[in-house]
Amino acid sequence: MAKKIYFTPGPSDIYFTVEEHLKNALKEQIPAISHRSKRFQEIYAEAESNLRTLFGLPNDFHLAFTASATEVWERLIQNCVEKESFHFVNGSFSQRFYEIAGELGRTAKMAKADYGSYTPIGEVAIPASAELISVTQNETSTGVAFPQNEIEQLKAAYPNALIAVDFVSSAPVSNIDFSKIDTAYLSVQKCFGLPAGLGVWFYNDRCLERAKALQSKGQVIGSYHSLLKLHEGGLKKQTPETPNVLFIYLLGKVAGDMLSKGLDRIRIEAEYKATVLYTYFENHPLFAPFVKDAGARSKTVIVAETGQHTAALIDFLKTRGMVVGSGYGPFKDSHIRVANFPTHSKESIELLVDTIDTFKQ
């Protein structure tokens, strides 16, 4: 059976180098090595170093490996929030983080935007009691990208709060100024094109200090994956538990490939492919980009209103070897979502557009 092209917004098509790295990993018997061995420390160090370079991480930032970005939501609240967090909610994932804070017994407050848009920072008075402010840079459910210049206003306006950025489905294509935030996180099945099962958590010294302060107050900050335990492990290029060694290996390799290719080039390509998609949907007689504000359109998750044609369009594309995502939550039957990740070639995006163009409703 011919392989399909997956444009689903994560999991999605694997990065084009992953199969080769997987073969090498088996040849090197990576799945068999001990996570307390020198070889594992080298793998950890390679992944860490490549990610540091790729993201231009400042010196006061660190990173840790978790099982998912969902896990980071829980760990962030446990380690960095004693009582109250504040969430910019504009889709299902930002909403879920808000809910998790509540499930963990914190007071969670939010500014909720209409689906397909975001709430400008200046329009909200965030309570001074908010210890953490969460912004979703790229809402995978709606395709809204929170503009970078908006996010960058937060730190100056709320210097006592930790600024947390969800860039799960845009990193490293999105350009984040780490000096304007305190923590960010991603999962590897999006732009890195790996199989799902690993999250990466970037955090700075302020987050560490917060976790220490909460712990010394007697607050439970978790156990094996408290930020302090993760950090302590990371200093030794180790993890507290037996981790997903294989995927850490693969992530290091793919991050290395992206460095070789050049992040600038990856970003220019993403921009080009996004323009192809948005321009196409803008000019389509039946379909339209869901996000009306062109300045808030995600470059990596393109959401189109496809209304009553949605199911037929998805089926039509599937029979032609292309899998796009359905809409999320309330838009399941009226949107399609198209991933524009680094592994999706210009040619594949053009093929997708050309194929949609032959769709007769």
Added chain:
Amino acid sequence: MAKKIYFTPGPSDIYFTVEEHLKNALKEQIPAISHRSKRFQEIYAEAESNLRTLFGLPNDFHLAFTASATEVWERLIQNCVEKESFHFVNGSFSQRFYEIAGELGRTAKMAKADYGSYTPIGEVAIPASAELISVTQNETSTGVAFPQNEIEQLKAAYPNALIAVDFVSSAPVSNIDFSKIDTAYLSVQKCFGLPAGLGVWFYNDRCLERAKALQSKGQVIGSYHSLLKLHEGGLKKQTPETPNVLFIYLLGKVAGDMLSKGLDRIRIEAEYKATVLYTYFENHPLFAPFVKDAGARSKTVIVAETGQHTAALIDFLKTRGMVVGSGYGPFKDSHIRVANFPTHSKESIELLVDTIDTFKQ
């Protein structure tokens, strides 16, 4: 470079069918599929069904996928213990679970055995206030197997407590009577011979009831991976977060392979190979089994006292293509640990023994 044989007690050599399943997974594009798709539900159902059959799981038992067995420690305490747990500690891993209960703010009590032995159930008066009693069926750090008839006494003696069994490094070789326990957990990089990064948590209705009761009392039982959320997901053959789809696929396949081979045969082979190893160490002029009580010797993790020869022996074996584990914790420089998992053939165990026999101190 010729491949080595890894006898390390997990991660260890991958199960001999894993490479083939991995190839098929790539061919089927398993890493690209959505975790909300019908295809994923089939993968989940296959893994669940094969594990249910392999373990002979009673109807009141369920299973959930976590990132590791370490995660299960945390989730068990959060969901099943309000105030107090009790732990049979006889090595580093049972000790770590005890510590995690404390880190999560519970009163953790323990009966501590000397390394290399266990505390018989009848010798301990467990407080009636203990809500959960933890036994490590197979202590990976010391090679002690807690005898099954001991574990089976717990439920009758302490009917109000939940009985939790760590069989991380012995399942499914060890024979557990699920009607005598309430929960058990494993990680896939041991006997299942998969890459690390997935845990399996078995729990019964009593555990679920406990989690519900704690939640209705206002206790925080976690968020995305509370037992209730995991269970709710499982009923739909889904997980709360984007899981490690690839490893769940591989686990289902390997469990299926073990069913085809027959668990009886796997157990008989384990018994045979363990006998080869223990007999060899018993008769060795310099080395000896660490566990003196033959009835408490693990069949899957064989620990030998190798004293001052340890480092030289490990190096000697490595140059001959065999990797054994070093001792754990205080025994790092005086023990070796040898995994005897289903992937380790009789021939490979015999080769190991023959090679050790040529070691000149």
